[in-house]
Amino acid sequence: MSDLDASSTIGGLGEAGLLAEVFTRFADAAPFCTPVALGPGDDAAYVRTSAGVVVTTDTMVRGRDWNDAWSSPSDVGAKVVTQNLADVAAMGGVGTALLVTLVAPPSTTLSWVNDLAGGIAEVAARAGVRVAGGDLSSSDGEVSVSATALGELPAGVASPVLRSGARPTDVWAVSGGLGRSAAGLEVLRRSEAGWFPPQEHAGVSAAWVGYHCRPDPDLSQGPAAARAGASSLIDISDGLVRDAHRVASASRVHIRLQSSLVAPHLNAVARVLGLESAWECVFHGGEEHVLLGSFAPASVPPGWTVVGGGRAVDDGDPQVWLDGAVASPGGWDHFAP
Amino acid sequence: MSDLDASSTIGGLGEAGLLAEVFTRFADAAPFCTPVALGPGDDAAYVRTSAGVVVTTDTMVRGRDWNDAWSSPSDVGAKVVTQNLADVAAMGGVGTALLVTLVAPPSTTLSWVNDLAGGIAEVAARAGVRVAGGDLSSSDGEVSVSATALGELPAGVASPVLRSGARPTDVWAVSGGLGRSAAGLEVLRRSEAGWFPPQEHAGVSAAWVGYHCRPDPDLSQGPAAARAGASSLIDISDGLVRDAHRVASASRVHIRLQSSLVAPHLNAVARVLGLESAWECVFHGGEEHVLLGSFAPASVPPGWTVVGGGRAVDDGDPQVWLDGAVASPGGWDHFAP
Numbered sequence: 001m002s003d004l005d006a007s008s009t010i011g012g013l014g015e016a017g018l019l020a021e022v023f024t025r026f027a028d029a030a031p032f033c034t035p036v037a038l039g040p041g042d043d044a045a046y047v048r049t050s051a052g053v054v055v056t057t058d059t060m061v062r063g064r065d066w067n068d069a070w071s072s073p074s075d076v077g078a079k080v081v082t083q084n085l086a087d088v089a090a091m092g093g094v095g096t097a098l099l100v101t102l103v104a105p106p107s108t109t110l111s112w113v114n115d116l117a118g119g120i121a122e123v124a125a126r127a128g129v130r131v132a133g134g135d136l137s138s139s140d141g142e143v144s145v146s147a148t149a150l151g152e153l154p155a156g157v158a159s160p161v162l163r164s165g166a167r168p169t170d171v172w173a174v175s176g177g178l179g180r181s182a183a184g185l186e187v188l189r190r191s192e193a194g195w196f197p198p199q200e201h202a203g204v205s206a207a208w209v210g211y212h213c214r215p216d217p218d219l220s221q222g223p224a225a226a227r228a229g230a231s232s233l234i235d236i237s238d239g240l241v242r243d244a245h246r247v248a249s250a251s252r253v254h255i256r257l258q259s260s261l262v263a264p265h266l267n268a269v270a271r272v273l274g275l276e277s278a279w280e281c282v283f284h285g286g287e288e289h290v291l292l293g294s295f296a297p298a299s300v301p302p303g304w305t306v307v308g309g310g311r312a313v314d315d316g317d318p319q320v321w322l323d324g325a326v327a328s329p330g331g332w333d334h335f336a337p
Numbered sequence: 338m339s340d341l342d343a344s345s346t347i348g349g350l351g352e353a354g355l356l357a358e359v360f361t362r363f364a365d366a367a368p369f370c371t372p373v374a375l376g377p378g379d380d381a382a383y384v385r386t387s388a389g390v391v392v393t394t395d396t397m398v399r400g401r402d403w404n405d406a407w408s409s410p411s412d413v414g415a416k417v418v419t420q421n422l423a424d425v426a427a428m429g430g431v432g433t434a435l436l437v438t439l440v441a442p443p444s445t446t447l448s449w450v451n452d453l454a455g456g457i458a459e460v461a462a463r464a465g466v467r468v469a470g471g472d473l474s475s476s477d478g479e480v481s482v483s484a485t486a487l488g489e490l491p492a493g494v495a496s497p498v499l500r501s502g503a504r505p506t507d508v509w510a511v512s513g514g515l516g517r518s519a520a521g522l523e524v525l526r527r528s529e530a531g532w533f534p535p536q537e538h539a540g541v542s543a544a545w546v547g548y549h550c551r552p553d554p555d556l557s558q559g560p561a562a563a564r565a566g567a568s569s570l571i572d573i574s575d576g577l578v579r580d581a582h583r584v585a586s587a588s589r590v591h592i593r594l595q596s597s598l599v600a601p602h603l604n605a606v607a608r609v610l611g612l613e614s615a616w617e618c619v620f621h622g623g624e625e626h627v628l629l630g631s632f633a634p635a636s637v638p639p640g641w642t643v644v645g646g647g648r649a650v651d652d653g654d655p656q657v658w659l660d661g662a663v664a665s666p667g668g669w670d671h672f673a674p
Contacts, residue, residue: 043428043572044393044425044497046497047389049390053384053390054382055382056381057472061476064475065474091383133394140401142476144481162379234380
């Protein structure tokens with residue numbers, strides 16, 4: 001259907017036409033060795049599996065979770081898939097299949113939808129995941145993109161890694177950088193107010209903006225952590241301290257973070273955006289999508305950065321401590337006033 | 338958290354508060370014998386399974402897929418779950434777990450969300466399905482509710498029943514009533530214009546309206562059809578003729594429907610709404626969520642109504658025929674102009 005005018009609207013195409021157009025983008029997104037047995041195009045998809053399936057869903061809403069001025073439709077598609085696959089990784093799992101839902105007004109252009117589908121297909125292909133189905137629904141104006149990711153546990157991992165398994169004697173480590181997504185968002189916000197990074201920081205600033213719009217965490221670190229014996233794992237989506245707090249509560253342990261252990265991340269952001277922003281980005285910045293895990297001290301996987309230790313809860317509620325003081329969760333809340 | 342004022346908004350509660358409130362509604366929705374091993378409350382759910390998982394997703398948008406004047410939040414929750422489980426049934430599967438996503442503005446009341454969750458929990462419990470997770474996202478005003486349903490094939494059924502398996506020699510049958518949902522919608526539309534059904538038709542009219550707002554097809558007919566050897570199955574969500582056309586195309590067979598075989602349904606609607614509406618409701622009405630299946634003539638399951646026969650495709654495209662003439666698909670298209 002490549003003879004369609006790219007400015008065609010999805011209202012003009014109709015549902016069947018749009019599906020036919022979009023399916024072609026997903027047909028070869030991943031090789032046949034993936035466990036998807038069927039999909040899309042029937043009432044439901046059928047995903048081959050054994051023992052169990054990891055499943056999660058995440059939605060992005062235009063104007064809330066992305067800004068058209070900063071993110072291309074391809075970025076949005078890539079990000080919603082990455083977010084979901086990061087949640088699968090945070091169970092120790094490997095993604096196998098995706099369902100994708102688009103809610104959009106009939107005036108949406110085919111070109112926009114194709115760009116979105118391209119971003120979805122690119123990340124899916126890189127992760128070896130098939131788009132197995134989804135849904136289309138019309139709206140009066142708002143646009144949202146949802147994905148549901150399915151996954152399986154890798155060979156040698158018998159059960160998912162939960163938030164509730166951390167022990168007081170564990171050390172805490174992260175699988176990648178911190179503060180990049182939030183620093184990118186801050187660069188975008190300041191640039192709206194006319195500020196631009198000095199020439200010597202233009203490169204790192206652009207990289208942060210790129211990571212904010214299209215994060216690409218190493219998803220293989222989830223299964224790697226599970227094989228290394230991680231006692232807990234969480235996807236850092238709402239900020240290190242806030243997500244650490246969730247694990248602390250679920251596991252009934254204190255988590256003691258040390259800023260000196262993440263000094264390279266703090267210094268990198270501080271040089272461009274100042275120390276206060278650096279602190280905020282590294283400890284409270286959302287959408288980083290690297291993993292926070294707890295491990296026996298000798299079992300931290302290669303490439304992970306230790307960010308702190310633990311402590312048993314004697315009385316009261318489990319807390320996250322930062323340099324010896326209780327840290328307020330902060331971070332992102334969709335519905336906070 | 339039952340001491341919360343029912344007029345609290347979800348913006349005031351925050352995400353964690355809302356989740357804590359809503360999770361209690363789902364905690365006992367289904368007994369422990371269901372295959373859900375974990376969920377909700379972690380990065381992802383984990384659903385025990387063997388061989389494979391049936392998975393589907395469906396979204397309802399306020400003002401498009403439901404009208405607040407006609408449907409309660411509980412109706413919406415019940416309907417989105419039923420739609421998804423009907424798609425699982427249309428693969429021959431049995432629902433096991435649900436993910437539910439709500440996109441709503443922060444001004445949404447807790448009372449509204451609790452009513453929605455109540456409808457979801459009720460249908461989930463009746464179907465023996467656990468709510469294993471989901472997502473919450475804020476919007477600037479629009480409200481949408483999505484569900485992803487997971488399911489498994491029942492014992493004795495080795496593979497899902499597809500749209501593509503029908504044979505020219507099969508007969509075609511439906512698992513329940515036809516035209517009820519569309520007749521209910523028509524009653525609601527006419528009542529807006531000041532028309533009300535005569536007293537002797539008030540009961541059946543109310544039943545149609547009830548079925549439109551809260552359809553309750555017999556979901557066990559999907560697995561029953563699979564065990565009976567159905568060669569194809571589809572959930573009638575967009576109209577009998579339109580959905581039959583999808584199966585005809587996928588299976589490369591003609592489908593020949595006979596109106597005399599559905600005369601009771603036609604007559605019931607015609608008595609209240611007239612013959613033209615009856616024809617439209619029975620053959621093109623959407624959201625019925627009963628199943629259309631193809632079977633060897635001796636294998637139609639008990640309780641199913643035969644609606645027609647098949648024919649091999651000699652040349653040209655497979656068609657749906659109604660009383661000997663090619664029927665235009667009609668039915669519902671989300672994006673049709």
